[in-house]
Amino acid sequence: MSALSLRCITRRLAALPLALLLCAPASAATQVTVLIHDYAFEPRNLVIAPGTEVIWKNADAVPHNIVGVGADAHLRSPALDQDDSYRSRFPSSGEFDYVCGLHPHMQGHISVRP
Amino acid sequence: MHDESTPDATLPGPRLNRRRALQCLLWSGSGALWALRGGVPTLLGAIGEAQAASETFSFVQISDTHVGFNKAANPDTQATLQLAIDKVRALQPRPTLMLHTGDVSHLSKPEEFDTAAQLIGAAGLDTFYVPGEHDVLDADGGALWRQRYGRGTQGGGWYSFEQHGVHFIGLVNVLDFKPGGLGRLGSEQLDWLARDVKGLAASTPIVVFAHIPLWTIYADWGWGTDDAAQALALLRRFGSVTVLNGHIHQTLQKVEGQVSFHTAFSTAYPQPAPGSATNPGPLTVPAERLRSVLGIRDIRFAGGSAPRFDDLPLAQA
Numbered sequence: 181m182s183a184l185s186l187r188c189i190t191r192r193l194a195a196l197p198l199a200l201l202l203c204a205p206a207s208a209a210t211q212v213t214v215l216i217h218d219y220a221f222e223p224r225n226l227v228i229a230p231g232t233e234v235i236w237k238n239a240d241a242v243p244h245n246i247v248g249v250g251a252d253a254h255l256r257s258p259a260l261d262q263d264d265s266y267r268s269r270f271p272s273s274g275e276f277d278y279v280c281g282l283h284p285h286m287q288g289h290i291s292v293r294p
Numbered sequence: 295m296h297d298e299s300t301p302d303a304t305l306p307g308p309r310l311n312r313r314r315a316l317q318c319l320l321w322s323g324s325g326a327l328w329a330l331r332g333g334v335p336t337l338l339g340a341i342g343e344a345q346a347a348s349e350t351f352s353f354v355q356i357s358d359t360h361v362g363f364n365k366a367a368n369p370d371t372q373a374t375l376q377l378a379i380d381k382v383r384a385l386q387p388r389p390t391l392m393l394h395t396g397d398v399s400h401l402s403k404p405e406e407f408d409t410a411a412q413l414i415g416a417a418g419l420d421t422f423y424v425p426g427e428h429d430v431l432d433a434d435g436g437a438l439w440r441q442r443y444g445r446g447t448q449g450g451g452w453y454s455f456e457q458h459g460v461h462f463i464g465l466v467n468v469l470d471f472k473p474g475g476l477g478r479l480g481s482e483q484l485d486w487l488a489r490d491v492k493g494l495a496a497s498t499p500i501v502v503f504a505h506i507p508l509w510t511i512y513a514d515w516g517w518g519t520d521d522a523a524q525a526l527a528l529l530r531r532f533g534s535v536t537v538l539n540g541h542i543h544q545t546l547q548k549v550e551g552q553v554s555f556h557t558a559f560s561t562a563y564p565q566p567a568p569g570s571a572t573n574p575g576p577l578t579v580p581a582e583r584l585r586s587v588l589g590i591r592d593i594r595f596a597g598g599s600a601p602r603f604d605d606l607p608l609a610q611a
Contacts (some may be wrong), residue, residue, distance in 0.1 A: 218572035241365040242575050243401055245431070249473050259401050259431040262365065277473065282427045284471040285516050 212289065213237055216244050216260070216280075221288035230273055230292055241253040245283035246288075256281075314505065324325060338489040351458045354382050354392045354419070355591040357540030358560035360428065362400035367563035367576035368584060371400075375413050376592050377608045380560040382417045385592055391457060392419040395540035395558060396426030396468070396505030398564070407442055425451060425466040426505040426541065436469060449482050454490050460595060461494055467519045474602075477506030477519035486522050491528060498532040499595065507539040509529035509548055509555045512568035517542055526553060536593075538599055543577075544587075545605045559589035585609035 210231065215222045216238040228234065238244050238260040246266055248255030255278055257266035270276070270292045280286035356378055363371045382392065394414065399406035414421055430436030439602045440451055447453040447464075454463045465487070467477035479487075493498070495607030502508065503567040509527065519525075529535045535553040541562035544567065563576040564587040571577070579587060594606040 200441070213556055219575065237467070240573075240575060243428070256433075257434065263403060279471070279473045281471065282431070283516055284473055284475050285514065 225289045233269045234266050244280045249277040256261045303318045320530050350596050351390045352594040355607045356580040357558040359396040359399040360400040360562035362406040367578045371562040375561045379417045379532045394423045396424050397428040404433035407576045424464045460499045463502045467504050467506045479521050496531050502536040508537050515574040586611035
């Protein structure tokens with residue numbers, strides 16, 4: 181197996197718990213990770229319980245960042261170079277949209293539900 | 295906006311000699327303006343139409359230097375930028391000025407801007423900049439850029455200037471992105487552009503430079519500018535409009551009426567052809583090929599005629 185394939189699988193496995201969140205009801209987990217890979221947020225739509233900390237980790241060779249949209253504009257990370265991460269806690273219920281400020285076609289959404 | 299060049303005694307200056315004086319000489323006949331270039335008369339245009347046609351001059355475009363990038367696609371972007379500047383210094387005739395169409399830095403870090411200024415300054419040319427999205431990543435959304443390059447600019451950093459009768463317009467389309475959108479100029483900048491060109495004769499050659507292409511090359515990757523059509527409508531009455539962009543790290547051209555569009559090489563790393571990969575990320579090519587897909591652009595104006603473009607890779611394939 182090539183190193184590239186192994187790396188790809190490793191990344192997919194890292195994102196697996198996140199993918200499960202897509203199908204699962206609101207989780208009581210206190211920390212979840214959103215992988216930034218291939219110019220996309222994985223998962224793009226995330227459902228979490230109030231108080232959960234979201235960690236974005238950039239696996240791409242180019243920088244990305246996290247910028248809240250509209251009323252969520254307070255959410256703003258610095259530029260994340262490859263392997264950098266950013267954390268933000270969501271204490272209350274609500275719906276949160278965000279994009280990559282460098283590549284606005286990359287969009288994500290977080291639902292915080294009890 | 296621009297850096298004053300550092301005088302360099304080793305570089306050939308724009309000394310006036312008989313040949314150059316002849317190049318600048320204009321005379322009229324049968325309602326037309328001509329210039330002598332190397333002894334060959336060249337039609338410049340009709341009298342009263344070619345106010346700009348004072349002499350031949352050239353300038354250089356560099357783009358997407360991404361100082362600070364060090365991944366597999368190019369572990370040493372400073373070295374390739376140095377090669378690009380060496381190529382600029384070797385150009386004959388010597389260019390009058392240089393444009394940098396953005397992404398000077400990779401992560402908007404002060405030390406990246408410092409290194410870029412040092413390397414680019416060695417060209418010994420007045421250099422005019424517009425930001426790329428990688429240059430406005432600081433917490434204040436471009437404050438660091440405006441501190442360094444914003445003197446004499448308007449709003450988010452746009453400006454214009456004249457050189458040899460050509461009207462240069464530097465636009466900023468990397469601020470205020472909308473979700474799912476492309477580059478954006480915004481109403482404030484469009485209003486300024488309308489005022490900026492209002493008093494210009496239609497015969498004035500126009501050069502527009504901005505980071506993200508002003509024509510939609512591939513929307514899925516954000517390779518276009520949402521409100522570019524409004525800007526181009528303001529320029530439609532001009533006889534020669536040249537639009538220079540960076541961002542996509544490859545040379546593409548398109549002509550629409552009197553407007554020609556040109557994207558430029560990067561000096562740092564190539565990117566895939568539009569839609570040819572899952573994403574527009576850095577393209578890793580064999581090390582021996584890298585310099586053949588990076589480069590600079592030499593642009594030569596011959597009075598009232600359309601400019602000539604030479605895209606010059608850092609090395610032949």
